Amino acid sequence: MNRLPSAATLLALLLACLTVAACAADAPLHPLRADIPAQDDFADLAPLGAAIGDKRIVMLDELTHGEGNVYAYKARVVRYLHAHKGFDVLVLESGFFDVARLWRLRQPVRQLAPGNIFYMYANSAEVWPLFDYLDAQRSSTRPLELAGLDGRLSGSLSRKELVPQLRAHLSRQPLDAPQTLRLERHLDQTQRLLDGHLLKADVAEQAQFLRDAQWLESLLPAPAGAHGADVFSSDGFWRRVNASLQRMAEVAWQRRPFDEHDPVMAGNLQWLMEQAYPGRKVVVWGHYAHLNRLGGYRDGHPGGLPPVDNVTRALPAALQAQTYVLHFAGAQGRYLDYVDQRVIEVPAGSGVLEPTLTAASPSGAVFVDLHAGALPGEVDPASRLWSMDYRETLSLPEARQRFDGLLLLDRITPASYQ
DSSP states (O other), X not given: OOOOOXXXXXHHHHHHHHHHHHHHHHOOEEEEOSSOOSSOOOGGGHHHHHHHTTOSEEEEOOSSSOBHHHHHHHHHHHHHHHHHSOEEEEEEEEEHHHHHHHHHTTSOHHHHOTTTSOHHHHTBTTTHHHHHHHHHHHTSSSOOEEEEEESOOOSHHIIIIIHHHHHHHHTTSOOOHHHHHHHHHHHHHHHHHHTTXXXXXXXXXXXXXXXXXXXXXXXXXXXXXXXXXXXXXXXXXXXXXXXXXXXHHHHHTTSSOGGGHHHHHHHHHHHIIIIISTTOEEEEEOOTTTSSTTOSOTTOSTTSOOXXXXXXXHSOHHHHTTEEEEEEEESSEEEEOTTTOOEEEEOOOTTBSHHHHHTTSTTSEEEEETTSSOOTTTTOTTOXXXXXXXXXXXXXXXXXXXXXXXXXXXXXXXXXXX
């Protein structure tokens, strides 16, 4: 005959069940599917959606610009956010002017991307389905619109169309003869900058260009909200283009360090959020250096100057408060170096947490909610996570300051660059 459990035993079982339930409620690890089906119900991404909540901006980073399956998974997250979370603008780390004009041509994005969108995105096969998705959604009742935030205006559309369109926009200004000559000189210098022919400008020509760029602001006086039917032909749009061109020149002439592109990129993103897409929900896609809460290159400027705020930190506090930062990384594998196209091996690093975290998912893909409790291995102060280009690592407390969540894969694969 079975004996009934004692009151003490029942109490112990109840406490154990409560503890398990509490742990489950706070569980930070959520297994994901690793494959990306053509017909996707995105059910496994529901915990990510819950973590994002009602945030207006979601930032999706990458450690190298060269992880093919990270690209593919980022594209899956973009489609999920569009289908289920109300996001309807995708902002790429690509030229502010180039992508604005590309999107308005209403031609296939994949066809126009080479030479106008950052080359690793344009030429990696893992990104192409996202371009096709943009095209397919364009004629729907709620398209996913495309924009760029980068002030480095290096695309063919910038080289061919920026100066003629700026000249046409400014033609309405009543300029006298000296002002007309000054404007034409500046537009000629701008074209040379875009073509890469202004790099050797002497100090006097550099100073003249920057003075004229400041003067150009006075020819674009309309308030930010006064943009008529086409915000991308407004004075406000051209002021952002002008700010981008000034920073391009300053960096090209080594008057400013490379990472000082970021505050201009942040200004472009702020303009997109406040003027082009007010009230809408935006996905931002770019490199880890630009998209994290603690800033970019940690060693800062040559000469020991402090690091410059990156895109995330340079945004106004109100927009930062509306932002969710999702960090992508792998435990090990290979990636394509975006500079020289070499395949780089990433070993299973000693002391890094990614192998432990991805082992929690049968597929090797996992979403980690950094606001939902302790992680396996967290008690070890030596535990680290991969950082810049899989050459650096960061502590888990630092990761919690940089990101809101992690999307980890057990193995990264090189981008299929063509």
